[in-house]
Amino acid sequence: MIMALMISLPFPSKAGTDDSLCHDEDLDRLVKIDSITGKLSGQSKVLVAENIYSSELVIFENNQMPITEQDFMEQVRFLEFEIPMVYNEEVKRIINFFGTTWQTKFKDVLTYSQYYFPIYEEILDKNNLPIELKYLSVIESGLNPKAVSSAGATGLWQFMHSTGKFFDLEISHSVDERRSIEKSTEAACRYFKEMYAVYNDWFMVMAAYNFGPGNLNKAIRNSGGKRTFWEVYSFLPKQTQHYIPSFIAMAYLMNFYDFYGITPSLPGNFIPAQLTKVSCNSQCSFKALTMVLDISKDELLAFNPELKNGAFPKAEGAYMLYLPVPKAYEYIEKEEAIVEISKEHKDDVSVSKKEYHTVRRGESLGSISKKYHCGIKELKKWNNLRSNTLQPGQKLLIHK
Secondary structure, eight states: OOOOOOOOSOOOSBOSSGGGOOOOOOOOOEEEEEOTTSSEEEEEEOOOOGGGOOOOOOOOGGGOOOOOHHHHHHHHTTTOOSSOOOOOHHHHHHHHHHHTTTHHHHHHHHHHHHHHHHHHHHHHHHTTOOGGGHHHHHHHHTTOTTOBOTTOOBTTTTBOHHHHHHTTOOBSSSBBGGGOHHHHHHHHHHHHHHHHHHHOOHHHHHHHHHHOHHHHHHHHHHTTSOOSHHHHGGGSOHHHHHHHHHHHHHHHHHHHGGGGTOOOOOOOSOOOOOEEEEEEOTTOOHHHHHHHHTOOHHHHHHHOTTBOSSSOOOOSSOEEEEEEHHHHHHHHHHHHHHHHHHHHSOOOOOOOOEEEEEOOTTOOHHHHHHHTTOOHHHHHHHTTOSSSOOOTTOEEEEEO
16 A cells, blocks of 8 residues: 655645745655554655755856756666657756756755655556656646645646546545545546547647647647647647656756755755554544644644545545554554544534625636636536626625
8 A cells, every 4th residue: 555755844835836846856765564453554765864965055157057968868868768858958948947046946856755756656657657757746736735826726736626526536625635645646647548548649648738638639730730749839838838848857857966966955844754544433533633642633634635624524434544653553552542532522624604706897707716716617506607607796605
C-alpha cells in the first residue's frame, strides 16, 4: 500500500503562476512497514544526510547560468526518459529562470519532492506511464496539495471541478479528493493514458492537459492537420507554448541542480513524519482522535489534505486515515476507547452559510463561480437556472 508523506511547511496560496513553483528530490531507500493486525501498512523513507541542505543561494555571473547545449545533451542522455528532452532557446531561458530568479522557490521544490516523488513514481509505474511525468505536478502546483488557481483548479495536479468529477474524485463540503495525493495522481494517470491513446505523443498529451483536448484539436486543424507539438506550436496560446519548455527545463534542472552548485533548502521548522494508513472506525471523531493520540487538528488536516473541515465525510465504512507511524500503532491499541470518547466529543461540522450575490454588468456564471470557489452547475442548481444567461441586478443564492 502506498504511503503518503505529507508536509506541514507553509505553501503558496495560488497555483498556475510562477509563484507557485516550490519543491523536488533526493531519497535513498524505502522501508516496508507491516502490522500483525493487518490494519497498518505503508512505506516510509530514510532521509538523506542533513549536510545536503543549505539556505545559501548560488550567485551566477550576470544572473546567467552557465548552461550550454553541449552540457545539456551530454547530461540528459543518461536519464533514460521516455519523453524526449529537447534543447532550444526557450528551454534555456526557462532553465535560467528557475535557477536564478526563482532559485529560492526551486530549492524548496528540491526539498518537498523528497516526500511526494516516491508516491508519484509508484503510481506512475503501476500505470505503465513515464516516471518523468512527475515533473508536470511541479509546474502545475508547486507540489502544494491545497493550491487553488485563479480559475478554481485545485490540488497537486490542478483539476477543475468538472474534470475532477469526471474522473470520479469526490468533491463535497467535507472532502475534496483533488487534494488527495494518491487519488489525484491516479486520476491524472487516467487522463494521461486516455490522451496518449488519442495523440500518441507525450508533448501533445501535456498540451491537452494544459489547453484542453478540444482547444488542441482546433489548433491541429488550424495547422493543417499537423500532429506534433512543435508543428502546432505557433497555433497555441503563449501559456501552452511555454508549458512544454517549462516541463523540460524543470526535469533537467531537478536532475542536474548539483552540477551548478544548487542545494535543497533547509527543511525548516517541521519534522518530516513517516506516515501510514489506518482503517479509522467511522464512529470516531476528530476531537476524540486529537485528545487520545495527542495530535492537533491542524496536523491531522496536514496529513490528510483532502479533508476540508476537521470532520470525516459521512460513510458507512471506515475512513482510510494517514497518521504518523507511532500514532497509527497507538490508534490500533486504543481504537475502542476512541470510539467511546467520540460519543461524547463529536465534531462540530460546519454548516453551509447562505448569502446573496448581486449580478453586475459583465459578470457571468463562470466569473461568479470563481469568486465563490464553487462550480457553475452548483450555482445553477442553487438558483434553479436553466440557462447561463444573467441579468444585471439579478440576485444569486450562494452556499458557502
